[in-house]
Amino acid sequence: MSKDKIRKTVLAAVFTALIAASSFFTIPVGPVPIVLTTMFVVLSGMLGGPWVGLSAVGSYLILGIIGLPVFAGGTAGIAKLMGPTGGFLIGYLLAPVAGGFIFNPPGDKAKGLKVLLAVLGAFTAGALIYVPGIPWLKYSLSMDWPSALQAGLIPFIPGFIIKNAAAAALAFALKERFQNFLKSEE
Amino acid sequence: MAGSLMFQYQPGSSVLHRSDIRVKLIIMIALSLVLIQVSVFRLSLLLPFLLLLQCSLKRRPLPPPLPVLFMPALIFTGNFLSLAAGDALLSSALITAGLRTVRFTFILWMAQLFTETSDPMCLTPAFYRLLKHIPLIPAGRISTQLGLSLTLIPVILEEMNEIRDAMISRCGWNPRSPLKNLVHMGQPLLNGVLLKAEALSDAMEARLFTEDSTEPELLGSSSVLLPLLAGSLFILILLAGEYVLSRSGSSSFFVQFF
Amino acid sequence: MLEVQGLTRTYTEGRKVLDNINLSFSEGSFTIIAGPNGSGKTQLMRHLNGLLKPQSGKILLRGRDIRENLTETRKRIGLVFQNADSQIVGQTVASDICFGAENLKWSRKRINEKLESLLREFSISELRNRRPHTLSGGEKRRCVLAAVLIMEPEIIVLDEPFTGLDRDGVQDVLKDITRLHKEGKTIILITHDLEKSLAHADRLVLMDKGSVVEDGRPADLLDRLESAGIRKPWGENRDLESMTWLAP
Numbered sequence: 001m002s003k004d005k006i007r008k009t010v011l012a013a014v015f016t017a018l019i020a021a022s023s024f025f026t027i028p029v030g031p032v033p034i035v036l037t038t039m040f041v042v043l044s045g046m047l048g049g050p051w052v053g054l055s056a057v058g059s060y061l062i063l064g065i066i067g068l069p070v071f072a073g074g075t076a077g078i079a080k081l082m083g084p085t086g087g088f089l090i091g092y093l094l095a096p097v098a099g100g101f102i103f104n105p106p107g108d109k110a111k112g113l114k115v116l117l118a119v120l121g122a123f124t125a126g127a128l129i130y131v132p133g134i135p136w137l138k139y140s141l142s143m144d145w146p147s148a149l150q151a152g153l154i155p156f157i158p159g160f161i162i163k164n165a166a167a168a169a170l171a172f173a174l175k176e177r178f179q180n181f182l183k184s185e186e
Numbered sequence: 187m188a189g190s191l192m193f194q195y196q197p198g199s200s201v202l203h204r205s206d207i208r209v210k211l212i213i214m215i216a217l218s219l220v221l222i223q224v225s226v227f228r229l230s231l232l233l234p235f236l237l238l239l240q241c242s243l244k245r246r247p248l249p250p251p252l253p254v255l256f257m258p259a260l261i262f263t264g265n266f267l268s269l270a271a272g273d274a275l276l277s278s279a280l281i282t283a284g285l286r287t288v289r290f291t292f293i294l295w296m297a298q299l300f301t302e303t304s305d306p307m308c309l310t311p312a313f314y315r316l317l318k319h320i321p322l323i324p325a326g327r328i329s330t331q332l333g334l335s336l337t338l339i340p341v342i343l344e345e346m347n348e349i350r351d352a353m354i355s356r357c358g359w360n361p362r363s364p365l366k367n368l369v370h371m372g373q374p375l376l377n378g379v380l381l382k383a384e385a386l387s388d389a390m391e392a393r394l395f396t397e398d399s400t401e402p403e404l405l406g407s408s409s410v411l412l413p414l415l416a417g418s419l420f421i422l423i424l425l426a427g428e429y430v431l432s433r434s435g436s437s438s439f440f441v442q443f444f
Numbered sequence: 445m446l447e448v449q450g451l452t453r454t455y456t457e458g459r460k461v462l463d464n465i466n467l468s469f470s471e472g473s474f475t476i477i478a479g480p481n482g483s484g485k486t487q488l489m490r491h492l493n494g495l496l497k498p499q500s501g502k503i504l505l506r507g508r509d510i511r512e513n514l515t516e517t518r519k520r521i522g523l524v525f526q527n528a529d530s531q532i533v534g535q536t537v538a539s540d541i542c543f544g545a546e547n548l549k550w551s552r553k554r555i556n557e558k559l560e561s562l563l564r565e566f567s568i569s570e571l572r573n574r575r576p577h578t579l580s581g582g583e584k585r586r587c588v589l590a591a592v593l594i595m596e597p598e599i600i601v602l603d604e605p606f607t608g609l610d611r612d613g614v615q616d617v618l619k620d621i622t623r624l625h626k627e628g629k630t631i632i633l634i635t636h637d638l639e640k641s642l643a644h645a646d647r648l649v650l651m652d653k654g655s656v657v658e659d660g661r662p663a664d665l666l667d668r669l670e671s672a673g674i675r676k677p678w679g680e681n682r683d684l685e686s687m688t689w690l691a692p
């Protein structure tokens with residue numbers, strides 16, 4: 001198999017592992033511990049590109065569906081995917097694609113523009129997780145819109161801002177190295 | 187912590203343990219799909235089936251972790267409150283909320299039966315065998331990718347814990363600047379991940395990785411036909427019985443909810 | 445016979461990480477390549493089976509450029525990388541060992557036979573169903589070595605195989621290396637732990653800043669180690685035979 005394909009496969013696998021491992025791992029940021037899964041979902045696309053990111057997140061969902069406890073809080077299974085929070089998991093598939101397409105700077109772009117694209121990419125990708133997530137939550141618990149937003153969006157806003165800002169910073173700092181890896185000069 | 191990854195698989199020799207993983211997977215998915223629409227009839231027919239499978243394990247069921255017990259309660263209350271607050275009758279709100287909760291519990295139960303009896307080590311070969319029949323899907327690559335990530339999860343988890351501990355012990359955590367914390371932790375983590383990817387792809391290239399390699403082995407003895415027949419028979423009976431009975435008597439038994 | 449001719453490599457900064465390397469390794473030889481960190485040893489090794497393409501110069505195996513048929517090259521030249529953890533591909537020891545052979549599309553029967561004999565040879569039969577990351581450092585290295593050997597290479601290149609191992613681990617790995625050498629394999633061992641292994645080598649190559657600075661019989665080079673930036677094995681006037689960690 002070509003060097004290029006091997007590298008993409010491996011990078012996707014590493015991101016899958018990173019996303020899955022992060023669901024076991026909480027860090028004490030601010031008053032409540034947060035889970036970093038969404039940040040790595042966003043980063044898998046921004047650093048690996050849309051397709052590597054999509055395949056990483058897809059495998060992550062497969063691991064969860066076949067029963068490894070890799071979804072938030074050590075849960076797993078189709079049950080979770082079809083449960084009230086399943087829509088967020090579907091949103092995980094959109095995030096890397098958007099992040100990868102938006103933050104895709106050729107090397108010679110101005111620094112300011114790169115920063116802008118990184119921020120835009122991270123926040124768009126992060127927001128896309130909520131797009132299927134909230135209607136699904138509303139529907140599966142028969143909530144009205146205000147309470148669905150109250151339950152599924154508002155408590156997560158501070159974490160959303162911090163994690164996506166961090167994703168933008170990290171993607172900006174590391175993009176070149178990851179691009180070089182994927183370019184795979186011999 | 188890495189141990190919790192495997193906490194669900196319990197080796198054994200029951201019928202479920204000996205059934206082919208692919209068959210179990212397909213039946214579980216099929217039943218989950220059947221349950222997208224629930225009725226009292228469907229759920230009450232499924233209960234003895236699941237009980238039978240549970241008993242075939244011949245051991246006491248594992249106590250589920252606390253959040254799992256909490257979820258059905260949450261689903262019930264959430265559903266009931268919002269239905270009752272709407273214009274639904276109290277009784278129908280109760281039934282709908284109840285059915286949805288039971289459905290959730292059943293799916294969870296199936297997932298538990300599946301994971302308890304399926305060795306994760308056999309999962310990727312089984313997956314390969316499933317996927318390779320679907321055209322246009324790079325089965326070899328996907329199953330290798332899944333297998334790789336399975337081996338990497340504990341390694342990366344360890345690295346995450348190490349980086350966090352190193353930062354804490356160097357007083358790198360500043361509770362007032364969470365953003366800085368995240369970036370300071372993410373940088374070495376992602377660098378490490380890239381180095382790992384570099385080393386791993388070198389090693390795979392050196393060992394001539396290719397998509398159409400000799401098929402991975404399905405470990406252990408696994409019976410295919412019997413469980414497949416039993417499973418499809420059950421689903422057939424369920425659907426047929428429902429069709430016939432619901433035409434003769436129109437009880438609320440068969441009313442379907444999403 | 446493996447020949448490296450005029451191999452040079454530069455990265456964008458303009459510094460030469462490999463500078464006109466000329467070496468040849470005869471069949472059945474045991475060469476140790478030593479040099480300080482960053483002297484280009486790993487870069488050299490990655491050229492040896494075509495993971496890196498020479499920017500200038502070439503590498504010949506039995507007189508033919510190795511890039512003509514990379515599959516054949518990689519089958520014949522086995523690389524054991526520095527970090528054991530990140531070259532393990534399988535979920536069990538057995539499946540990791542089989543990986544290379546599966547990629548060569550051998551029949552399952554042939555793979556299993558070879559696997560059994562390797563497990564016996566390395567005395568790791570009881571590890572076969574273990575998850576690789578739960579193994580000790582020495583066990584991991586031997587698992588990786590077995591995984592490379594399943595493709596039946598003639599030449600085995602090992603990059604710093606002793607790092608992070610305790611005494612038992614070093615002994616186990618060293619025992620395997622010397623056994624393979626006795627069986628006729630060509631060994632190229634990259635290490636700066638001369639004290640642990642020099643007694644077994646018939647040739648020593650010293651590298652520094654991307655060039656070969658010394659190349660000769662170990663006994664002749666002992667006095668020149670320090671000038672090449674290598675710490676001399678501990679002890680005044682130690683004789684060469686004592687430079688091994690294998691119990692006599």
Ligand SMILES: Nc1ncnc2c1ncn2[C@@H]1O[C@H](COP(=O)(O)OP(=O)(O)O)[C@@H](O)[C@H]1O
Nearest residue numbers: 455456461479480481482483484485486487488
């Ligand atoms: N991708 C790369 N880009 C730039 N420099 C590199 C790259 N890879 C290795 N180097 C440089 O090549 C030199 C030799 O590295 P290496 O072969 O790993 O040394 P050794 O194995 O002898 O310790 C080092 O100085 C390293 O910084």
Ligand SMILES: [Mg+2]
Nearest residue numbers: 485486526603
């Ligand atoms: Mg090195």
